Amino acid sequence: MSIAAINEQLLRAIGVGVAVVRASDFGFVFHNQPFAEWFGTPGPHAALTDAIEGLSPEDLGPLCEEGLRYSAELKIKRKRRTLVFAINISLASHLDEALLVVECQNITRIRELESMIDSYSAMVERNTRELEREKERVERLLLNLMPRQVYEEFKTFGVVTPQLYPQVSVVMLDFVNFTDFASRTDPTVTLGELNDIFTAFDRIVEQFGCERIKTIGDAYLAVSGMPEPVPEHATAVAHCATRFLRYLDRRNQSHQHKWQARIGLGTGSAVGSVVGIQKYVYDVFGPAVNLASRLQVFANPMKIVAPAEMKEALSEEFRVTDIGPEDIKGIGEVHLVNVGGELSTPQPASRF
Amino acid sequence: MPQSIYEKYGGFSAISRVVMTFYEMALESDQIGDYFADVDMARLIDHQTKFISSLLGGPASFSDERLEAVHRALAISHEDFDEMGALLKAALEQHGLSEPDVRTTLSAIEAKRNIIVARTAA
Numbered sequence: 001m002s003i004a005a006i007n008e009q010l011l012r013a014i015g016v017g018v019a020v021v022r023a024s025d026f027g028f029v030f031h032n033q034p035f036a037e038w039f040g041t042p043g044p045h046a047a048l049t050d051a052i053e054g055l056s057p058e059d060l061g062p063l064c065e066e067g068l069r070y071s072a073e074l075k076i077k078r079k080r081r082t083l084v085f086a087i088n089i090s091l092a093s094h095l096d097e098a099l100l101v102v103e104c105q106n107i108t109r110i111r112e113l114e115s116m117i118d119s120y121s122a123m124v125e126r127n128t129r130e131l132e133r134e135k136e137r138v139e140r141l142l143l144n145l146m147p148r149q150v151y152e153e154f155k156t157f158g159v160v161t162p163q164l165y166p167q168v169s170v171v172m173l174d175f176v177n178f179t180d181f182a183s184r185t186d187p188t189v190t191l192g193e194l195n196d197i198f199t200a201f202d203r204i205v206e207q208f209g210c211e212r213i214k215t216i217g218d219a220y221l222a223v224s225g226m227p228e229p230v231p232e233h234a235t236a237v238a239h240c241a242t243r244f245l246r247y248l249d250r251r252n253q254s255h256q257h258k259w260q261a262r263i264g265l266g267t268g269s270a271v272g273s274v275v276g277i278q279k280y281v282y283d284v285f286g287p288a289v290n291l292a293s294r295l296q297v298f299a300n301p302m303k304i305v306a307p308a309e310m311k312e313a314l315s316e317e318f319r320v321t322d323i324g325p326e327d328i329k330g331i332g333e334v335h336l337v338n339v340g341g342e343l344s345t346p347q348p349a350s351r352f
Numbered sequence: 353m354p355q356s357i358y359e360k361y362g363g364f365s366a367i368s369r370v371v372m373t374f375y376e377m378a379l380e381s382d383q384i385g386d387y388f389a390d391v392d393m394a395r396l397i398d399h400q401t402k403f404i405s406s407l408l409g410g411p412a413s414f415s416d417e418r419l420e421a422v423h424r425a426l427a428i429s430h431e432d433f434d435e436m437g438a439l440l441k442a443a444l445e446q447h448g449l450s451e452p453d454v455r456t457t458l459s460a461i462e463a464k465r466n467i468i469v470a471r472t473a474a
Contacts, residue, residue: 079379080379080385080386080388080389081379081393082393108393109372111394112372112393112394112397114394115394115395115398116368116394116397116398116401119398119402120364123402123411123412127411
């Protein structure tokens, strides 16, 4: 078999539609099988521009005159199917007669797949964004239940090791006559009021670098000095306490419902941990918490009571007056002090 | 969680091959071919792949309202729907889905019959 015969055989066999036409009249010299399948077998006098609809003699003008390669993507309807062909035509002018070599590839499937890839990438990106948002929501939720440092430990290891913090201070606030208020007020109003007040408390607590641990009914508990140790933990909780009262005082002037609270401060050690397996919640317990809880009962409405051991830490910044010794259930005799207003405007000790 | 049919056969790439085969057959069908004569096949294959995937436990989702909206103007008859089911069955079998999985897929499609077939043609 001659080389020419082998070449022709190859042209017939490939999946690309190939045709050779005269540049003078676009009459066919050769076409292979795929070309005939797509564009029909050209008759003896058929021209290329007749066989391929959408291809005009004007398109091929620059090609024949200047030898520029012609490339186009043509959509051609075959029965019910619209097929997309990439058509390349080049001039083979070094022969005796100028001939055009026509290559046609069916790129319908490629175009379909490309558009699917685009569509799926968009879908994956959308799903990823939704997952991210969901993750952030879960994170925000968990950060409401536990301090960030504890959350990071929980996220990494799946558990939180209970930790003893030897030097922390606690502020515990309880509303006066809350049960009475709750029983004679619509629950949604009660909840709305509490939500409003606790949200304001949260902002105060954050401002002074403390950590709100929980609310138990109408009681509000925050700590300073855990999970990260803070040297000025006593003054931090005292500042929160005075701000809580000042906030309530101002709120009462413009709101229908008047709220009064008692506040107890405590200092000492506390244990912090995530309690529970399924309904886990970060909790603190220990002497400092018990002390604050007990002392709060000793406070008059809109007053703050602290153990005398906090006096030294607080006296520089607050008006501290002695109350005297009191027998505290489960703790014994404790010297108490009353913490009044701030002596000067404090610098908020933000942790950030 | 048991593996979905979508995952079992290789996700979108497998489903899209079934859908392409299905549309090649659908275009040849005298019963339903004309529905597809003038549509943008690339978009249709894309939508249909996501639709079938969603029925088989894949990540895409289609609401019944949307399904109803896109088919509302087409006046699809029960015969058309049956033909579509038969062609899809052939396409699924051709791509090697097991007999129970083919049945599950077809019953998932069947569950949407009332949404896809035009109300007046019912």
